[in-house]
Amino acid sequence: MNNRRVLGIIFLFLILISAISLVSAEDRSYSIEHSWIDLTVGSNGLLHVNETFQYSFDGEFSGVYRDITIRDGQNISNIKVTADGAYPVLKQEDQDGKKHLVINLYSDAAHTKKIKDCEVKVTLNYDFSGVVTLYNDTGLLQYNMWGKNWDTGVGGIDLKIHAPLLHTFRFDKIQ
Numbered sequence: 534m535n536n537r538r539v540l541g542i543i544f545l546f547l548i549l550i551s552a553i554s555l556v557s558a559e560d561r562s563y564s565i566e567h568s569w570i571d572l573t574v575g576s577n578g579l580l581h582v583n584e585t586f587q588y589s590f591d592g593e594f595s596g597v598y599r600d601i602t603i604r605d606g607q608n609i610s611n612i613k614v615t616a617d618g619a620y621p622v623l624k625q626e627d628q629d630g631k632k633h634l635v636i637n638l639y640s641d642a643a644h645t646k647k648i649k650d651c652e653v654k655v656t657l658n659y660d661f662s663g664v665v666t667l668y669n670d671t672g673l674l675q676y677n678m679w680g681k682n683w684d685t686g687v688g689g690i691d692l693k694i695h696a697p698l699l700h701t702f703r704f705d706k707i708q
Contacts, residue, residue: 560592561590561591561592561593561594562591562592563588563589563590563591563592563594563597563685564588564589564685564688565586565587565588565589565683565685565686565687565688566587566588566589566652566687566688567586567587567687567688567689567690567691568584568585568586568587568679568687568689568690568691569583569584569585569690569691570582570583570584570585570678570690570691570692570693571583571584571693571695572674572676572692572693572694572695573695573696574665574672574674574694574695574696576667578662578665578666578667578672579660579661579662579665580660580661580662580664580665580674580676581658581659581660581661582657582658582659582660582661582676583656583657583658584599584656584657584658585654585655585656585657586654586655586656586687587652587653587654588652588653588654588655589652590648590649590650590651590652590653591650592649592650593647593648593649593650594638594647594648594649595637595638595647596621596622596635596636596637596638596648597636597638597655598633598634598635598636599634599636599657600631600632600633600634601631601632601634602630602631602677602680603627603630603631603632604630604663606663607661607662607663607664608661608662608663609632609659609660609661609662610659610660610662611658611659611660612625612632612634612657612658612659613657613658613659614634614636614655614656614657614658615655615656615658616636616638616653616654616655616656617653617654617656618648618651618652618653618654619638619639619640619648619651619653619655620638620639620640620641620642620644621636621637621638621639621655622636622637622639622644623635623636624636624637634657636655638653638655661676664676672696674694674696678690678692
């Protein structure tokens with residue numbers, strides 16, 4: 534009977550440890566504190582995009598993703614990613630009219646440890662063609678600053694557009 538009692542205690546202990554592991558594994562969240570978007574319209578109509586996102590991670594994460602909608606006649610090229618606070622690895626694919634960018638973030642240069650409980654600034658640079666139409670005296674820019682492709686809102690956005698005339702806009706609390 535003592536053996537049964539010991540086995541029962543061990544079994545209950547294993548169940549308790551498993552339950553704690555499951556709760557702690559899902560006890561995580563992230564937010565996007567701020568975003569800086571810098572758009573430069575080239576004389577040929579090419580749009581150079583520089584997007585920086587300030588992420589705040591609570592818990593362990595593999596990284597982030599960014600989906601950019603691409604319509605007929607549009608193309609994205611020369612994609613580069615950097616990060617302040619982590620080591621990024623970019624993977625990209627085209628899927629369902631979107632450029633799907635997966636940015637794995639690591640806390641070590643060997644890319645073996647996921648990020649945990651930290652703040653990371655992720656910067657994406659890319660060229661976007663087919664979103665600017667230039668005329669003799671004006672131009673048309675079609676750029677979706679913040680769309681439906683996000684799982685969370687952003688605390689604030691600073692947007693700068695560099696064109697023949699410089700315009701700066703500031704947006705607070707986009708959901």
